[in-house]
Amino acid sequence: MQIAVPSESLPSERRVALIPDAAKKLVRAGLDVHIESGAGLRSGYADADYEAVGALIHNDQTALLASADLVLRVRKPSLEDVAKLKSGAIHVSYLDPYNEAGLVDALAAANITAISMEMIPRTTRAQKMDALSSQANLAGYVMVILAAQQLDRILPMMMTPAGTLSPARVFVIGAGVAGLQAIATAKRLGARVEAFDTRAVVAEQVQSLGAKFVEIDLGETGQTKDGYANALTPEQLELQRLGMKDVISQADIVITTAQLFGRPAPRIVTADMVAAMKPGGVIVDMAVDSGGNVEGSEPDQTVDVNGVSIIGMANLPAQVCKDASQMYSSNLVNLVSEYWDSEAKHFNLDMEDDILQGCVITHGGALVNAAIQSIRGQGA
Amino acid sequence: MQIAVPSESLPSERRVALIPDAAKKLVRAGLDVHIESGAGLRSGYADADYEAVGALIHNDQTALLASADLVLRVRKPSLEDVAKLKSGAIHVSYLDPYNEAGLVDALAAANITAISMEMIPRTTRAQKMDALSSQANLAGYVMVILAAQQLDRILPMMMTPAGTLSPARVFVIGAGVAGLQAIATAKRLGARVEAFDTRAVVAEQVQSLGAKFVEIDLGETGQTKDGYANALTPEQLELQRLGMKDVISQADIVITTAQLFGRPAPRIVTADMVAAMKPGGVIVDMAVDSGGNVEGSEPDQTVDVNGVSIIGMANLPAQVCKDASQMYSSNLVNLVSEYWDSEAKHFNLDMEDDILQGCVITHGGALVNAAIQSIRGQGA
Amino acid sequence: MEIIFLTFILVLSVFLGFELISKVPATLHTPLMSGANAISGITLAGAFLAAGATNNDMASWLGGAAVAFATINVIGGYLVTDRMLGMFKSKRGK
Amino acid sequence: MEIIFLTFILVLSVFLGFELISKVPATLHTPLMSGANAISGITLAGAFLAAGATNNDMASWLGGAAVAFATINVIGGYLVTDRMLGMFKSKRGK
Amino acid sequence: MDIEIYTNLAYIVAAALFIFGLKMLGSPATARRGNVFSSMAMLIAVIAGLIGSQAVSYEVIIVGILVGALIGTLSARLVAMTSMPELVALFNGSGGASSLLVGWATLYYFEGDVVPTFTAATIVLAILIGGLTFTGSLIAYGKLSERINSAALVFSGQRVLNSALLLAIVACAYLFCIDPSATSVYLYALLGLALLLGVMAVIPIGGADMPVVISLLNSYSGIAACAAGFAVGNNILIVAGALVGASGIILTNIMCKAMNRSLANVLFSGFGAAKTAKAVEGEVKPISVEDAYYILEAASNVCFVPGYGMAVAQAQHVVKELGKILEANGCEVSYAIHPVAGRMPGHMNVLLAEADVPYEQLVEMDDINPRIENVDVAIVIGANDVVNPSAREDPDSPIYGMPIINVDQARTVFVLKRSMASGFSGVDNPLFFGENTRMLFGDAKESISGVIGEFG
Amino acid sequence: MDIEIYTNLAYIVAAALFIFGLKMLGSPATARRGNVFSSMAMLIAVIAGLIGSQAVSYEVIIVGILVGALIGTLSARLVAMTSMPELVALFNGSGGASSLLVGWATLYYFEGDVVPTFTAATIVLAILIGGLTFTGSLIAYGKLSERINSAALVFSGQRVLNSALLLAIVACAYLFCIDPSATSVYLYALLGLALLLGVMAVIPIGGADMPVVISLLNSYSGIAACAAGFAVGNNILIVAGALVGASGIILTNIMCKAMNRSLANVLFSGFGAAKTAKAVEGEVKPISVEDAYYILEAASNVCFVPGYGMAVAQAQHVVKELGKILEANGCEVSYAIHPVAGRMPGHMNVLLAEADVPYEQLVEMDDINPRIENVDVAIVIGANDVVNPSAREDPDSPIYGMPIINVDQARTVFVLKRSMASGFSGVDNPLFFGENTRMLFGDAKESISGVIGEFG
Numbered sequence A, B: 001m002q003i004a005v006p007s008e009s010l011p012s013e014r015r016v017a018l019i020p021d022a023a024k025k026l027v028r029a030g031l032d033v034h035i036e037s038g039a040g041l042r043s044g045y046a047d048a049d050y051e052a053v054g055a056l057i058h059n060d061q062t063a064l065l066a067s068a069d070l071v072l073r074v075r076k077p078s079l080e081d082v083a084k085l086k087s088g089a090i091h092v093s094y095l096d097p098y099n100e101a102g103l104v105d106a107l108a109a110a111n112i113t114a115i116s117m118e119m120i121p122r123t124t125r126a127q128k129m130d131a132l133s134s135q136a137n138l139a140g141y142v143m144v145i146l147a148a149q150q151l152d153r154i155l156p157m158m159m160t161p162a163g164t165l166s167p168a169r170v171f172v173i174g175a176g177v178a179g180l181q182a183i184a185t186a187k188r189l190g191a192r193v194e195a196f197d198t199r200a201v202v203a204e205q206v207q208s209l210g211a212k213f214v215e216i217d218l219g220e221t222g223q224t225k226d227g228y229a230n231a232l233t234p235e236q237l238e239l240q241r242l243g244m245k246d247v248i249s250q251a252d253i254v255i256t257t258a259q260l261f262g263r264p265a266p267r268i269v270t271a272d273m274v275a276a277m278k279p280g281g282v283i284v285d286m287a288v289d290s291g292g293n294v295e296g297s298e299p300d301q302t303v304d305v306n307g308v309s310i311i312g313m314a315n316l317p318a319q320v321c322k323d324a325s326q327m328y329s330s331n332l333v334n335l336v337s338e339y340w341d342s343e344a345k346h347f348n349l350d351m352e353d354d355i356l357q358g359c360v361i362t363h364g365g366a367l368v369n370a371a372i373q374s375i376r377g378q379g380a
Numbered sequence C, D: 001m002e003i004i005f006l007t008f009i010l011v012l013s014v015f016l017g018f019e020l021i022s023k024v025p026a027t028l029h030t031p032l033m034s035g036a037n038a039i040s041g042i043t044l045a046g047a048f049l050a051a052g053a054t055n056n057d058m059a060s061w062l063g064g065a066a067v068a069f070a071t072i073n074v075i076g077g078y079l080v081t082d083r084m085l086g087m088f089k090s091k092r093g094k
Numbered sequence E, F: 001m002d003i004e005i006y007t008n009l010a011y012i013v014a015a016a017l018f019i020f021g022l023k024m025l026g027s028p029a030t031a032r033r034g035n036v037f038s039s040m041a042m043l044i045a046v047i048a049g050l051i052g053s054q055a056v057s058y059e060v061i062i063v064g065i066l067v068g069a070l071i072g073t074l075s076a077r078l079v080a081m082t083s084m085p086e087l088v089a090l091f092n093g094s095g096g097a098s099s100l101l102v103g104w105a106t107l108y109y110f111e112g113d114v115v116p117t118f119t120a121a122t123i124v125l126a127i128l129i130g131g132l133t134f135t136g137s138l139i140a141y142g143k144l145s146e147r148i149n150s151a152a153l154v155f156s157g158q159r160v161l162n163s164a165l166l167l168a169i170v171a172c173a174y175l176f177c178i179d180p181s182a183t184s185v186y187l188y189a190l191l192g193l194a195l196l197l198g199v200m201a202v203i204p205i206g207g208a209d210m211p212v213v214i215s216l217l218n219s220y221s222g223i224a225a226c227a228a229g230f231a232v233g234n235n236i237l238i239v240a241g242a243l244v245g246a247s248g249i250i251l252t253n254i255m256c257k258a259m260n261r262s263l264a265n266v267l268f269s270g271f272g273a274a275k276t277a278k279a280v281e282g283e284v285k286p287i288s289v290e291d292a293y294y295i296l297e298a299a300s301n302v303c304f305v306p307g308y309g310m311a312v313a314q315a316q317h318v319v320k321e322l323g324k325i326l327e328a329n330g331c332e333v334s335y336a337i338h339p340v341a342g343r344m345p346g347h348m349n350v351l352l353a354e355a356d357v358p359y360e361q362l363v364e365m366d367d368i369n370p371r372i373e374n375v376d377v378a379i380v381i382g383a384n385d386v387v388n389p390s391a392r393e394d395p396d397s398p399i400y401g402m403p404i405i406n407v408d409q410a411r412t413v414f415v416l417k418r419s420m421a422s423g424f425s426g427v428d429n430p431l432f433f434g435e436n437t438r439m440l441f442g443d444a445k446e447s448i449s450g451v452i453g454e455f456g
């Protein structure tokens, strides 16, 4: 069984799908691990580190992909990459299958078993493979560091001979995995933290981190069975905007993390809210890539709106690429180990398994994923 | 009594010598406060904010300086500025009097009473005017935020379904005001923090923040009566380098804050120590402006040496200019209030006062400061 | 021999008295004092002996006064204590 | 009447016994038990009565045996307790 | 004989109930039930006593009970809640009077017979302590209700007078015991002296100390009952009297500690201590963790003043814990942060934020100083320079002119440090010698943990 | 008469010393001095008793003392430290035997005279309890030293036999009291039955429970001494016996709690409780804060397992505090962090870092599981899913396959939560019904604070 880890083609992608420590585990489990030369370099891992744990280094990506039974990578493959794969191979990466219909079709056509890391179901058992969570967690931390660096104030309170500096106010919108970590990080730095989420259940979780939950009465909301938020009605969104405007106008830092899986992110912070902020304030928009929670945010840019900076970094986990790579690798190793029978040297893709049912998109030349199929059905 | 606050001439200086809140206090005490238009803009304060508290806005800097009895600013004046001042005026700012002999002479010649904020003595009573401390404190915080932002890892420990991330190691060299705040901030973020200082007395202070003090036996060191460190002998420096190399090679972040007042900073981290660090490591050199503690650091640049980033930001407090301005203003207001007799509407510069003896450099047309005089004596 | 027994009883009671009271929150100082004070009205039980004897006028007068005084102590003491304790009701309930 | 006094003494002693022991760290459980056990050898003081009487052979034999048993309990008990407590010396000293 | 056994069995039951009652009175949750238990015990004891007395005539008894019950009930019901302490003093005085009378009356049993010396001695005790309790309680009542001047009354020759009084009492007691009889002049002398003693003992004590005095007199009245019990040979008097006597002493002790005074100080302050009080000024007064607990337990406004020592001891978490306990105890808690406390700007903020002290409870120096007089206890935790009054008062001090947190103006100050050593600036601190300062020596964390333990 | 008074005065002194001694034995700092006090009390009592006995012949006494002292000294000196508990059992047995003999011997005083019923009853008690203590202690000794099978001996008909035994004792006691004499057959029957009772009472108890049994028998031997005291009318026997009897019961109770058993369970487990033990499996066993304290106080390896509930309760600081107290108590402390504990990755790390728990004490799931058997007490603080054994055992469970921290394999598990409610994933948790699980219901912070308070 041959595992291939090609270099990421996106120049801004500093993560690597397999770090040497993780490669070692796979080698130990009896798998042949092949790494494209330089794949780990941007995360600080040299080819020698991989060789030291028993992986093989390849210079030719095309050959590497062609011979692989299992390809591990971070970003979705290009159509050319798909063409290079051998029929029947397994390809594991982010895929964005809701939006990449063409790519999915290509994968199916090429008879690739494509596993989408975004589609790992959010069950307790699958948590160790859940890359969305592991990366969102880091993103939460990064957002606070970026904001702190941008802000023209310090976050903690200080009573000093030269007067008292009041603690900065941080407002976190969306208290999912990333939001909670952002809350925790801002709290650690000594800020006064408030948070809001449409799911009322997270109020307790917010408070458990020592932050304050902002109550805004939106009427009926709810979450899907996987723990994702439901989309709000337009009226609810309006109510939410009004309720939040106050809090935002007092905040030094606003962090938005509200994503709706597979759909454009809700526009939560509008231009008038941005205008209401004090000059020098900072907004970090985690959803900038899927449309943005903040009006005026631009991917990979810091926009200045009347003295308020809107940070729209698209690939937040890559900021801490070493840890992000480690966690992503762990997720992949956990996934592979779960289905790799090291006795029989056989990859055991039982399509009845609930995790695989969730994350396998194409298999045996066809689109097999129920969720994607239903979207297609609607589209048709 | 007319107080003038001109805009800072250095474009990178985002601080302002007087924020509106502080101006208000002076106005209340019966002083006329004149602000150059736009002086507070880079710290987020509009002219209107100053007008609201009763200060007057001037557009013409030359006229402003010419009419002022008391000038407050952050950075040292240019020789042209000195020429604009009226004879007998008081000028308060950073001065760097040890190195700026020409400027000092010009001030004396112009019959200016020049107060150097660096020279406020470090007595308990003078602490409220001690701008070096108040700014160093902020610098300590900023260094950690900068390093955290640069590092490709997160600082805290995390035990997650995708494996355990070990806490980052932070090594702080020099545990003065800035060093202690850096320690505190890194601890807050969850890092494992170690620190070293030549003054053994600070070991307890380091431990009081929950960090580890690295013991390196250097033989006899000591501190001056003002709490500044003595310079080390070459042998001691060598011993220290050896002892620290180990710690540095394991550290993810190294922060150096060792400054020797009025003299070039000691070179503590040499090129071989930098080379011993892991790729991805980050060094922040606070002393970059006075010669640098780190070999290869460049003012206002981030240098990459084999994957190790050396951050050499010269004006660290300006990163958090709002708070920095607030604290610097407080220091100035405290200084002014200490000697301003609001009954008699008179500025009471008693040259017997120990604080003034320390910080007044020129007065009555002559260089009056004992410390500077003695340096000159040596030079002659 | 009776004195011996009485002394035994005295010694044991004193020890018991010391052991019984250990940590008392400040709010209970006055009620406890008052409650203990009521108990010290126990002299009543002894006063009957004198008050009930007809053989000596003086003794029975003294006894009568003793009964009256002791009764004030007992009745007043318990009532006042109860009144004081009533105020704490449900304020704290460790 | 003597019985009454004895009962009084008994009741007070029982209360005192209950009050005396409250929180005991686990390390002291065995020594405390052993020390209390030694005290229960106090029967010795009663055994003399029987053992010292010459009027009845049986009684004095029983008494002699009682003295011997009680002495074992007393002497052995105190020595063992002391030995055990000696081990803690300076280990803790709240 | 039979009756005696049954009354005594009843007494045993009563004794047990008294014991339970007293025990329960010491804890808030059970106090009220404890009082009921104790009153049931009293009922049993009184009925048994009545039957056991085998009285020939009941008139006097009934009249006595009726009169007493009427007065007791009315005063207990009608008097305002705020005058409770005075009332307790009066009741206590009645108890003392009763013991005195019982002791006195016992003499008449022996008409003609020789009174045994032991009995005579117990009678003397009952009269002395009962009399002392009676008048002492009356004076305490007077001082509390401000019917007489509540200030401590001290006059020249007081010590001589008191010594003479004690001598006379000893002499009369001795002479009486030699030849005890109901008609002995020494008896009457003793009666008078006992009453005088009560007055003399209480007048030199100030009104503020009266609660402690009452508690002590309460203990005495128990002892008097006990003595009377010996005189008449009544078990329940002995048991109940001794219980009250002993637990009263303990309670008095507890109350003294809560007032920051030693029992000896209260007991003997009347005999001249007032003179020497001045001399002890400037002395360091250490305090134990336990005593600190009693004071804190009673405080309603506590302000923590942390300094560098809190950082060294890493005591921030326990400080926060103590703060929460005090709050739960109904106390107002704040943390006053001096701008230069610690060794770096914001040092205390870092620590207290780590311990999650709410920002709302942090107050600045300028905010706390104007209201520091309202603070019952200022707890200085390893701070020194920042609370040094010489910065305010002594122009020669190197730190003169630095604004400080004026903890010396709080009602009580606890200073937690390990020694008398000076702080960063190396100057001595007159705060440590302050009148209202108590030094709690030891590592700050351990001291605070100790106090928390006391609350547990 | 005079002698009687003096011996009794000596007894009073001895009683006071016994009281001090016992009190001091309960605290580590004073225990050794307490033992000395108590032994001085014994010396005084014995000498007074010897003089007071007005013995006619001293031979028997001297021989008895010599023999007893020899045996006592030798065994106390020579026996290895590890066999102390057995030795205490033997000594205790001697005490019981002595009481039995004293009771028996008392009968001979009355030669010909009628024995008063009360005295007869106390003699019966002395014999019964003394005999029971004697053989019971011997069996305990045997079990502890493994001279006899230390397992609980249960046989069919045991309950019937024991009931018959008790009945026989009651009958014989009654018949003896009707016509008490030294030659009554019922006396001999009683002797035999008492000895048999001791055997029957202890054989059905397992060796591990022996320390509790010895403590209980120790209490009994006090009661036996007390009964003997009534029989011979000796005050000090009554006082000392009652003190030992009462404090022994308390100590037994404390020991039971430390072993997680009720006193009733130990007292009656011999009479058939073994049968019903199985039935209570699957039952939830709540525990009080106080009992938790006793168990933790004795534990030498404690592992905290925090979960989301710790975050909700914000209990991290008190948890850390308890950890430090346990460490100071000589206990090894670790914090086992499950990767998905809480509601965000690293949730527990944030909290514990805030409380400044050293990183060294944090252990990962994979590190703790192999050595979980060595953990005396695993304290689960508001965790649920992450310690749910059904993830390991029940293939139908929705969380089957998730690795968990196997706290159910620790010696004892405390689960701190507010109710029986399920956690995030909504599945029931069989851990709560485990044999070695104790539920400490309530807010986690309050529960932990409570336990800390007990340590204070």
Ligand SMILES: NC(=O)c1ccc[n+]([C@@H]2O[C@H](COP(=O)([O-])OP(=O)(O)OC[C@H]3O[C@@H](n4cnc5c(N)ncnc54)[C@H](OP(=O)(O)O)[C@@H]3O)[C@@H](O)[C@H]2O)c1
Pocket (backbone or CB within 6 Å): B123, B124, B127, E306, E307, E308, E309, E310, E312, E313, E339, E340, E341, E342, E343, E344, E345, E346, E347, E381, E382, E383, E384, E385, E386, E387, E416, E417, E418, E419, E420, E421, E422, E423, E424, E425, E442, E443, E444, E445
């Ligand atoms: N804030 C700043 O930026 C800064 C910077 C540099 C200097 N300073 C100076 O530092 C001083 C700060 O005042 P401060 O009142 O906070 O501190 P301080 O005056 O230095 O006093 C600290 C006290 O804490 C006690 N202590 C030390 N360890 C302790 C422990 N484990 N438990 C209990 N007590 C302990 C010490 O007394 P024992 O030894 O008797 O226990 C000492 O007297 C000022 O003089 C200030 O000027 C401040």
Ligand SMILES: NC(=O)c1ccc[n+]([C@@H]2O[C@H](COP(=O)([O-])OP(=O)(O)OC[C@H]3O[C@@H](n4cnc5c(N)ncnc54)[C@H](OP(=O)(O)O)[C@@H]3O)[C@@H](O)[C@H]2O)c1
Pocket (backbone or CB within 6 Å): A123, A124, A127, F306, F307, F308, F309, F310, F312, F313, F339, F340, F341, F342, F343, F344, F345, F346, F347, F381, F382, F383, F384, F385, F386, F387, F416, F417, F418, F419, F420, F421, F422, F423, F424, F425, F442, F443, F444, F445
């Ligand atoms: N770590 C992550 O990233 C993450 C993210 C999302 C979901 N999850 C899921 O969350 C779960 C985590 O497991 P867990 O064991 O930590 O938590 P859990 O299974 O949710 O159990 C928490 C328990 O704490 C108790 N509790 C709540 N408040 C309490 C209080 N104040 N005092 C005492 N107890 C309290 C609750 O019981 P009572 O109500 O009876 O008190 C509850 O049973 C897993 O199922 C995991 O999959 C984890």
Ligand SMILES: NC(=O)c1ccc[n+]([C@@H]2O[C@H](COP(=O)([O-])OP(=O)(O)OC[C@H]3O[C@@H](n4cnc5c(N)ncnc54)[C@H](O)[C@@H]3O)[C@@H](O)[C@H]2O)c1
Pocket (backbone or CB within 6 Å): A122, A123, A124, A125, A127, A130, A132, A133, A136, A173, A174, A175, A176, A177, A178, A179, A196, A197, A198, A199, A202, A226, A227, A228, A229, A232, A240, A257, A258, A259, A260, A261, A266, A268, F343
């Ligand atoms: N079962 C498991 O083991 C498991 C694993 C991972 C995550 N989860 C849970 O799933 C949940 C969602 O995780 P996520 O962070 O990936 O979600 P996400 O990225 O989809 O959304 C982030 C947060 O934004 C909120 N949000 C959406 N619209 C909003 C709006 N208009 N205004 C404000 N907030 C809005 C959501 O409620 C969510 O909390 C979390 O609660 C997490 O605990 C569970």
Ligand SMILES: NC(=O)c1ccc[n+]([C@@H]2O[C@H](COP(=O)([O-])OP(=O)(O)OC[C@H]3O[C@@H](n4cnc5c(N)ncnc54)[C@H](O)[C@@H]3O)[C@@H](O)[C@H]2O)c1
Pocket (backbone or CB within 6 Å): B122, B123, B124, B125, B127, B130, B132, B133, B136, B173, B174, B175, B176, B177, B178, B179, B196, B197, B198, B199, B202, B226, B227, B228, B229, B232, B240, B257, B258, B259, B260, B261, B266, B268, E343
């Ligand atoms: N008395 C007061 O009220 C007052 C006010 C402000 C500061 N201070 C004290 O003054 C001291 C110095 O303050 P600073 O931060 O401005 O000092 P600084 O900026 O001069 O130096 C920073 C630190 O670097 C250390 N250092 C110097 N050479 C070094 C070397 N070769 N290797 C390692 N470390 C080296 C110094 O010891 C010092 O701790 C502090 O301890 C501070 O507490 C006192």
